[in-house]
Amino acid sequence: MRIVxxxxxLSAGLLACDQSQPLPEAPVSVPxxxxxxxxxxxxxxxxxxxxxxxxLFYDTRLSxxxxxxxxxxxxxxxxxxxxxxxxxxxxxGKQLHRSAPALINLAWASNGLxxxxxxxxxxxxxxxxxxxxxxxxxxxxxxxxxxxxVPTYVSLFKSAFNDNINAANIVKALAQFERTLIxxxxxxxxxxxxxxxxxxxILFNERCRSCHATELFTDNGYHNNGIDSDFSNDTLEGIxxxxxxxxxxxxxxxxxxxxxxxxxxxxxxxxxxGRFKTLEEVVQHYSNGIKIxxxxxxxxxxxxxxxxxxxxxxxxxxxxxxxxTFIHNTQLSNxxx
Amino acid sequence: xxxxxxxxxxxxxxxxACSKDDNKDTxxxxxxxxxxxxxxxxxxxxxxxxxxxxxxxxTYNFTQLRYWISNVTLTNTDGTVYKVPSSYxxxxxxxxxxxxxxxxxxxxxxxxxxxISGIPAGTYNRITFSIGIDSxxxxxxxxxxxxxxxxxxxxxxxxxxxxxxxxSSLKGTRAGTAITIETGLNTNYRTLxxxxxxNVTINSGTTSxxxxxxxxxxxxxxxxxATTPTVGAAVPAMMTQVADxxxxxxxxxxx
Numbered sequence: 001m002r003i004v005x006x007x008x009x010l011s012a013g014l015l016a017c018d019q020s021q022p023l024p025e026a027p028v029s030v031p032x033x034x035x036x037x038x039x040x041x042x043x044x045x046x047x048x049x050x051x052x053x054x055x056l057f058y059d060t061r062l063s064x065x066x067x068x069x070x071x072x073x074x075x076x077x078x079x080x081x082x083x084x085x086x087x088x089x090x091x092x093g094k095q096l097h098r099s100a101p102a103l104i105n106l107a108w109a110s111n112g113l114x115x116x117x118x119x120x121x122x123x124x125x126x127x128x129x130x131x132x133x134x135x136x137x138x139x140x141x142x143x144x145x146x147x148x149x150v151p152t153y154v155s156l157f158k159s160a161f162n163d164n165i166n167a168a169n170i171v172k173a174l175a176q177f178e179r180t181l182i183x184x185x186x187x188x189x190x191x192x193x194x195x196x197x198x199x200x201x202i203l204f205n206e207r208c209r210s211c212h213a214t215e216l217f218t219d220n221g222y223h224n225n226g227i228d229s230d231f232s233n234d235t236l237e238g239i240x241x242x243x244x245x246x247x248x249x250x251x252x253x254x255x256x257x258x259x260x261x262x263x264x265x266x267x268x269x270x271x272x273x274g275r276f277k278t279l280e281e282v283v284q285h286y287s288n289g290i291k292i293x294x295x296x297x298x299x300x301x302x303x304x305x306x307x308x309x310x311x312x313x314x315x316x317x318x319x320x321x322x323x324x325t326f327i328h329n330t331q332l333s334n335x336x337x
Numbered sequence: 338x339x340x341x342x343x344x345x346x347x348x349x350x351x352x353x354a355c356s357k358d359d360n361k362d363t364x365x366x367x368x369x370x371x372x373x374x375x376x377x378x379x380x381x382x383x384x385x386x387x388x389x390x391x392x393x394x395x396t397y398n399f400t401q402l403r404y405w406i407s408n409v410t411l412t413n414t415d416g417t418v419y420k421v422p423s424s425y426x427x428x429x430x431x432x433x434x435x436x437x438x439x440x441x442x443x444x445x446x447x448x449x450x451x452x453i454s455g456i457p458a459g460t461y462n463r464i465t466f467s468i469g470i471d472s473x474x475x476x477x478x479x480x481x482x483x484x485x486x487x488x489x490x491x492x493x494x495x496x497x498x499x500x501x502x503x504x505s506s507l508k509g510t511r512a513g514t515a516i517t518i519e520t521g522l523n524t525n526y527r528t529l530x531x532x533x534x535x536n537v538t539i540n541s542g543t544t545s546x547x548x549x550x551x552x553x554x555x556x557x558x559x560x561x562x563a564t565t566p567t568v569g570a571a572v573p574a575m576m577t578q579v580a581d582x583x584x585x586x587x588x589x590x591x592x
Contacts, residue, residue, distance in 0.1 A: 042477060042479070042480050043479065064440075118500065119500040120476035120477065120500070120501075121476065121477050121479075123477055123478065123479035124476070124477055124478040124479065124500035124501070125500060127478055127487060127492070127500050128500060131437050131440075133437075133438045137440075139437060139440040139441055140437070140487060140488055141441055141488065142440075166481075167487050167488065168478070168479040168480070168481050168487070169479075171478070171479045172479050175479070248570060248571060248573055
C-alpha cells in the first residue's frame, strides 16, 4: 500500500526567499512502510526538475564521446545497475575498478555515496562519473555548450531552475530524478510469502538484518564483511582499502557501504568489485567464507554454518524483494529529447 | 486540496516575511567599497612563480599558490558586524593548470586583490574571514556562491575520492623534488580575525584599502617536506599543521 506524502519543509520555503517565483514542490509517492524522505533544502524536488533530470539521465550528450548516458551503466531493467563485475563500457574502454551500484532509494542514502562514502550528496557525486576519464569523460564546459545548443534544454532549465544551463543545475536535475528511483512494492512489502520464503525471512532477520536494516534493507553504514583480509595494497589512491581511502582511519580498512538488498536478484554480480556471480556464492560466503582481519565486523565472527536448506531459504526470501513495478515504471523509463 | 491550501498559506507567510529586506537603507548611495590585497611573500621578498628562493638553506621554486578566502565580515566601531554576502574568493598565482585530466586549461592567473562593494557606510576596526570553504558548501558542489566553481581546478573528484573543494594549494619543487601542499578537509577550515591598524571610514566618498601579507615560508613552517613532499589526505596531521600555519602565522595585516 502506498500513501502520497508531500515533501515540503519550511526551510525550503525560507531558502527560496531570494527567488521571485519558487516552483511548487513535487509530490513524490513514498511507500507507506518507509521512513519520511529526508529533505534536500538546497535542491527541493520539483516536477520540472525531476523531468529534466530524467531526460539528462538518458541523454548520451552527457558523455565525452556522446555515446554513453548514465543509463548505460544504470539500466532500469536491472534496477539501475548493470550486469558486469567491472565494466569496460566507459568512454575510454578501460576496465573500471568498481562495480556499478544499483540506484535504488537513494533519497534515503544520507550517509555518503560511492562504495566508500567519499561523496556527501547525489549532486556532488554526479561530478564523479560525469568527469572521470574512464567513465563518461565529459568536459563540463563542452557539456554546457552542447546543451545550450538544444533550445528545449534551454527552456527546461529555465523552467526548472529559473536559470541558465550550468554544471550545478545539471547535477541538481540528475539528483532530483535519482531521488525518485523509489522501490518498495515487492512481494515482501505486500507480505506475500510461501513457507520457504517465510523461513528465509526469519533466518535473514537473525543473520543479515543488523546491517541490511530497516525497510530500506541497508543501515547506510560501512563494514568489512570479510571478503578480504589483506588491505596493504595502497595503489590507485587506495581503491582496495575501502573507506580508509576517505578517512585514513585504520579502523576503516576494508570497509564498504552496505548496499540495499531491494531488487538484489536483479543486480548480479555482487560486492563492490562484482566478485560473486550469484546469490548462492554470496550466502555461502556469509555462511562459511569469512576472512578475518582486524576490522572484520564482529557480527560475522563465530557464526554458525548455514545448512544448504537454510541458504536456499534465505535466497528464496531475497527474491521476494524484487519489485517488478519499479523496473517497469514508465515514469522512470527512457525518455529522449 | 486541503493540503495544498495549507501549503499555500505557509508559503504565503514565508515569502511575504522575506520581502521586507529590500529597501531597508535610505539609499544605496551611502554604501562604500573597499579593497583587500593579499600580498604573497617569501619572507621579506615578493612571491614569484618559477623563481628560486632559498628558505633555511634549501632551494624552493614555486609553480602555484592558491587558496580560498571566504565568509568575510567587517566589524563597525559601534559593534555591529557586516557580513559580506556570497564572499567566496579564490586568491591565486599560478601557471596554466590542466583541469579534468587535461580536458581544458585554466589559464595562468595572478590575483591578489578582492574588491568588496555595498558596505554600509561607517567606521570599521576589524576584519574577519576564513581560509577554505565552510562544510555546507564544501560538501555540496552544486551550491553556488561567490566564485565557487567546479571548473577552476580547485575541486577534487579523484582526490580522496571526495567531491569537495581544495582549500589551499602550494606547488613547486624543493631541492629539485616536486612538492604539493594541500588542505581541504572540513576540519582544515580556519577563521582569522584581525584588529585593523587604524579605524577605517567607508562610505561612497572614500577609497579604502587593507593589505594582508601572506608569507609562504610560514605556510610550510614545521613541515618535513624532505621526508614527505606531498601533503594531502594521506597525512592528515600535516594538513592540520598547514591549516594552523595559515590561521596563526602565515597571514598578517600589514597596513
